[in-house]
Amino acid sequence: MKVTVLLFAAHRELVGQANTVAALPEGATVETLLSELKSRGGGWARLPARAAVAVNHKYAGGDTMLADGDEVALIPPVAGG
């Protein structure tokens, strides 16, 4: 299955991309995705360990199951207002 990954702000600048597509095995979770991204090396490997993740616009834990077509966003510490 494939999921779309979105990056923002400092994450986006570190990786040099605003989005990517990741191919994952069936049964993959958010954790699976994060390992796949880290394994890409470069800026991906240097993404901060503490970051939140949203799946289809909702904050989601590491054990959240992913499905084909999901939109997964890495959410740096937020600073709205």
Added chain:
Amino acid sequence: MKVTVLLFAAHRELVGQANTVAALPEGATVETLLSELKSRGGGWARLPARAAVAVNHKYAGGDTMLADGDEVALIPPVAGG
């Protein structure tokens, strides 16, 4: 000496006047004035016992000394806002 007395809202309606002048002896205090007003009878005698008084736009206690020309207001419980 003479002081001007102002009445508002329910007080004004009870007495049937918005203002009056009171002639007081030298050395008179707010208490002296209130006794003089009460002695007029009618609505004056029925003014509520619990009311605040302002002398020249400032809240003042019963022992406040009055001077000729002072503006003294009886202040019913307030309800601004």
Added chain:
Amino acid sequence: MTWSDVTTGPIDPAAVLKRVGEPRDGAAALFVGMVRNSNEGRPVDGMEYEGYRDMARDQLAAIAAEAAQQAGSDRVAVVHRLGELAVGEVSVAIAVSSPHRAEAFRAARYVIEEIKKRLPIWKRERYLDGEQAWLEGHLPVTGVKDNR
């Protein structure tokens, strides 16, 4: 400089908000009081605000100055209306701006609470059934002991 007024004309809350806000401010809080269409379940048609206008002006200026001191910001604006108001009309508007939001909220709240405690203003509700009554108020918190 703080700004305060007691007026018989309509209040425009946006104009009050515009009186505050400087480049150093990151937050502004505006409070608006309106005449509502019922009180304790009784349908209300309008409200008459009577005031001791000269004293109310002095008191409101003092309240604004106190709020400014608490907030550490002199951007405080407040206006209270007198006269006959229909349901939905604005009786009071309070704006405060400051570098940070906590102070702006606190100062705006302070101003409305003090208005209710000590501003020499009284209101008479007119009910839909044609009756009217002075609202029971608060004995002003004056800092002086009871007079009688």
Added chain:
Amino acid sequence: MTWSDVTTGPIDPAAVLKRVGEPRDGAAALFVGMVRNSNEGRPVDGMEYEGYRDMARDQLAAIAAEAAQQAGSDRVAVVHRLGELAVGEVSVAIAVSSPHRAEAFRAARYVIEEIKKRLPIWKRERYLDGEQAWLEGHLPVTGVKDNR
């Protein structure tokens, strides 16, 4: 009905205030956030707000609904801006009206605090000296345990 939006256009706080207020309401509270001209003593020239816009819209709608439930009033309106803002420009405006003032103040405060905790928005300050930096934010309070 609550109202919420995430926009790249200028925010008019008065228009946000106009979205609330019904005849049953005696109080309205408006909060406005602006870009200020310094941060921790450093002169600021402007601010860039980047957002995950679709998610921010969903989150803002959820926050408004929570505030409405707390206040017992569905008169809650909130808008957050994205893009390049100059000093003094409005980044967020929140309006709440309710029969009584305590609820209006509390709900407006709730909305801005929740925005800061969980709205997926980031800001980069531009300083007068030409440098710029992403502001350190808050790890979102998400109701889910740490991911890593």
